Amino acid sequence: MFQCVHCDEQALSPIFLPQDSERKLPFCCQGCLTVYEVLKEKSLSSYYDIKKSSAIFRRRSPVETSRNQYTFLDDKKFLHDHIYRNPDNFPVMDFYLEGIHCLACLWLIEKLPEFLPGVCHAKLDLDKSVVSVTIFPEGKFSLVARELDRLGYRPHALDRNEDAKRLRENEERSYLMRLGVAGAAAGNIMIYSFSLYAGASLETAKIFHVLTVILALPVFTYSAFPFYQSAWTSLKNRMVSIDIPISMALIMGAIMGVRGLLLNFEENYFDSLTALVFLLLLSRYFLRKIQDKGLSVRDMHYFYQNESVLRKTPSGFEEVHTSYVKPGDIIKVRSDEFIPADGIVIEGDSLINNSLLTGESLPDHVKKGHRVFSGTQNLGSDLLVTVEKTSRETRLGQILRHVEQGWSMRSRTVDLTSIVARYFTLSVILLSGIVFLMVLNESGAEAGLTRALTLLIVTCPCALAISVPLTFHRSLSLAAKNGIIVKSDEVFEKLSKSFKVFFDKTGTVTLGQLEVKEVRILQPLLVNASDVIFTLEQRSRHPVGKALLDFAKRSGGQALDVTDLRETPGVGVEGAIKGIHYSINGGMIFENESKVASFCVKDGLRNDSASVISRLNKMGIETSVLSGDRADVVLLISQEVGIPVERSYFSMTPESKLEILRNSPQSVMVGDGANDAMAMECASVGIAVSGAMDISLRAADVYLTIPGLAGVEKLFILSKETMKVVRRNLVLSLTYNSVSVALVFTGHISPLAAAIVMPVSSLTVLASTLAGTKKMRTLWRS
């Protein structure tokens, strides 16, 4: 097994530099090899030294560079929407970069000012994969973007939207400040409380007592404010949330503490209450951080396949951002580019890959007068298209609208923790009321309140409020490290309950690219067959031609001298080699008009499809295929991956896929195209595979950034294990709570003892969270 020098992915059929005769430097694809050469040419090879000696930050997929010139980045209108100014009034633009994965990436990106003239400063945020590039007034962002693209990091300019950005920044900072205040106060209070417990006497005790109250006040007012706020919101909406008992304990504790001070009553529980605020804020802060990461990835424009398009102007073609294309414009779609709008072909003759829109694996032939749709890909030669409909009006836009509606109407599922939280909260409030009344009869209001407060502290919902978010936090970051982006923590519980997975075929189970597995020789050729194929197809743009060329390259074909090389669109290629006439068409190779070889093209399986599906089956998960493709193609593939005929659905429209998912609750849809989007949105969990269209990313709950289906299996295991830990923590803390409630009722526990036992119980739960399970630990290591 070879490992790609550049992207570290495993390369099954590696390629090498021509001068690398010892085959020391394997590359997985042309993209990675090109970047290697670019870096070498620019004397930036230190990149590989740094990469070797540093830990990999996250996995990346092989490099794909584009031919975009990014001139739309210099457009005045575009600049106005996307740049902001640094203190020296130099323009700054933020880009999301694909493929940031290790220390060396950080080094390379931040060295931009040293090797690219015009760049003043570049600062990368590794966590978010966002780089802020400052240029000199005379510099151009198009040059920066082109350079980044050449280095293998495809850039996506980010909307400036300063207000939203500042708002979020301020919110985050104020949260951190509340946390800091709570931590400082809790720490100091603990010191004074310690000496109080240790038996500080008279005057000293009084001073310490006053100090704890003074220190605790900002915690109760400023730091704990988010709890009161959320408790109030849930009360207003007549909902029960865990913040209600927390707020109750805090308010009651604060009032009793201040009252104790005024009446010279010596005890308060500010040490445990402030520590509680600090711990709760801390755990929520962590969870927020990881969720923010998911949210920023959710801005799907990061992953737009193609952001610019060539628009015809009187003086030629200009590159514009796709959102500026209007009906009536004439656009040029180059080969391999995605068509950004619905329209009619006015010039050109090419093949269109519809697989993302319809699921068909074989391309359609289009010429003048044919209609093309947004979201399909041009595989052949350049096309000129008159735009008829853009964005919302296109067929793709309609599906998108459906998906967005579905998302907004989607109800938040009632998950395990919120059910537990509801009963827990209600019973805690009820119990503290009962305790108060009970003790009130026996020994008065003072003792009654003390007992009720003890109960509130002792039942502080640590497992619910701290350990559950932390468990999810851990799993989310574990998933992210494995290249799996999970939009919300609900996914884990839903997945752990799902036992049915529907796979899309084209692009999900298969590569979505045509492939030639073998060329069968019918009669011995006068010239080596691979050489013939290589020679004739070397400039071919036809997908079958490209597949053949790949095959020839793999079997060591070489270019020979050729005359009369001719490609007839829709038919095939022909030419003369060493005076012998060869032609390739209709799945055959002809030598002087007689058949000499045949080949078969098909959409190749992804490397890991069959193994992942069989392992999922072993885990007791039922797998099915849903495809828009023809019956024979679908059945062949499902046979190869081991899915029975009765669970292979073919000729599905987006609507019929949706129907199937609607009728099978608690199932998972894995797909990549627009035709899967509605089904993914409707499914209990929608998973978009790497290379998926932005519309299916919008519909999905999970995005796999690494090619292949391995992520699906990993996520299933991870979800099951996560829920195991969550349940374990719930059981642990509820047991502890019931025992302590019993002790409070019988009067065997004082607030002081409760304050000591509480952190101990929190620590056990925390330890259980961090330990995870054995399977989780192995997943973490791999």
Place this chain on the structure above:
Amino acid sequence: MEILIVLLPLALGLGASFLGFFLWSVKKGQYDDVETPKYRMLLEDTKVDMKKRKET
């Protein structure tokens, strides 16, 4: 116990000044990105080889 009159304000003052420093640094945006800087400092010494570049 008279020493407390000196020690208490001292301790509280120290605590308050550190808290103040923390709040100031949060406001300055020191905690906006806590991931990258720890890696960045490792790379400061690796320079782009400018000499080699001029030769090529």
